[in-house]
Amino acid sequence: MIESLRKICRDLLQSNEVQVVIGYGQSGPGKPVHPVFVRRPEDIHQLVWNEHCYTNLVAYLKRKEVQSLGKAAIIVKGCDERALVVLEKESQLERKNLHVIGVACEGMGEPRLRKCQTCKVRLPRFANEVVGQMASAVDDSRPRWNELEEFLKQSPAERMAYWVEELGRCLKCYACRQVCPLCYCERCLVDKNRPTCINTSATPKGNFAWHITRAFHLAGRCVGCDECTRACPVGIDLRLLNQSLARAAEEQFNYRAGMDPQAEILLGSYSLQDKESFIG
């Protein structure tokens, strides 16, 4: 499978259809897998594919250093691809300027990541081509909100105590923002300092302000790639916040970000049928 992936990428570089392939590399067996940017056909052996290809490479499309390399081919898993759908709907990219190579994915990590256990997009759906096949059928039956529902069984006071402790650890390193494919603002709200909108201090107040604002800005947009959670050096489970908003979008508006390219984006559309029951 890796050979067909490499062949596709080599051909794309050789024909100059793209100038860079954004994929996964590894400096040796057992070493961490990390993003690579292959620009010459003869370097294509750098590409790898295995169950440690965690990074959602779509985050690189917002980086001007990467944009300056020319037209890109990008390797995506089905979950990563959902971010591409949202970015296109939000006019952040034009698909004709991007070559998308989907890879069939059996899930990442050993044991599998939480997002993989309920994944329904293991085969990318809108890529220019898809490499690999699914060895097993997608199990469609597993409920997605188990953890969230378990969490919500606690009293508001218990939940607050949980978040005080979790967010209390936040260092304000903004890894959650930087790895997010959908955090593409050129100047983030927290970086505005004339005047300051959100306290930059890593204090309980400043940390709540940051994380709640971050979550709200991703409401109806977050595709659940969980990169923020993976990137956090102090283990804050941001997935819970994101899931809470994703479930609201789904239950109130029958909307799942990045699933249907035909669907109008949730926050950019208005319908007389929109529910108001969740307000107030």
Added chain:
Amino acid sequence: MSEVISTTDLRQLVGDWLSQGKRVVGPRQVKPDLILYEPLVNGEQLLLDGFVRPSNSIKEFVFPRHESVYAYLFQGKELDLVDAEVPFREQVLLAARPCDAAALPILDPLFNWDYEDEFYNTRRRTTTVVSLACLAHDDACFCTSVGLGPAETRGSDAILLSTGDDEFVVQPVNEKGRALFSGHTRGSAAEPTFPPGPKKKFKPGHVQTFLREQFESSFWQEQTLRCLGCGACAYTCPTCHCFDIVDEGNATGGIRAKNWDSCQFSMFTLHASGHNPRNVQAQRQRQRLLHKFLVYPEKFGKILCTGCGNCTRNCPVSLGVLSVLEALGTGQSI
């Protein structure tokens, strides 16, 4: 003959220190996959083995991520300035890794160079550092490449060395360390056992030559392209010490505070004019290594890195000091 303390007695001693009103900080299992240096509530929380090192560093207990330096209060047309209280609570940083402890004497001259930082200095004076010699290392560790090692005592007031038998040899480095354990150890013929540190992975002299001569090299762009520009490396680094000064308040008053900052953020060098001398991430990564291996040693005589490997382990895309310097050594693409 050496002085030893059993694990049980050490945990008991933590309880004693706590009841004396001291803050005791040590490695703690915070979540199933997360070990951090955190204040301990009892001796049982102290995690002594089975891991390489905590994800954070001890620096935040002498140089916190957020610190008020004074408060201001508007009284009509008058402005009152109120000094912040200088912290003076005694604390013990226990089972610190030698690569964490060694960072403190590296940072001391920085906080006492053109200005003596009262907050930092007071914390340093009221802190006793008890390190624990390393029993394990991983691929990200490189203390031996920057002149340190698994039983290094720089920055420690005492060091504990495992005998492999649920007890530790206590080696005081100075009077402060001796006083802390006085009366709590017993004589023993037991010898400490610990494996050698990681093999040397690069030569600082080679790095310095490259930094001097290859400022404009395409190496920086090629090797650091995957950096996404967060501050996970700097904020978990024992030696990174940049901070920002911010005002936080409202119409009636507020505080002026020192907050951690990172040279990897695009805003770090952004001028008021809109010009940014470090406009792309490669320049910021180059800056990080320049500061650690050239600028700081030239100014203060010490490499600003202890080889702990936190930058690599905590990086969402596995890019740390080591991966860049290893690529420099071999010329291989990372």
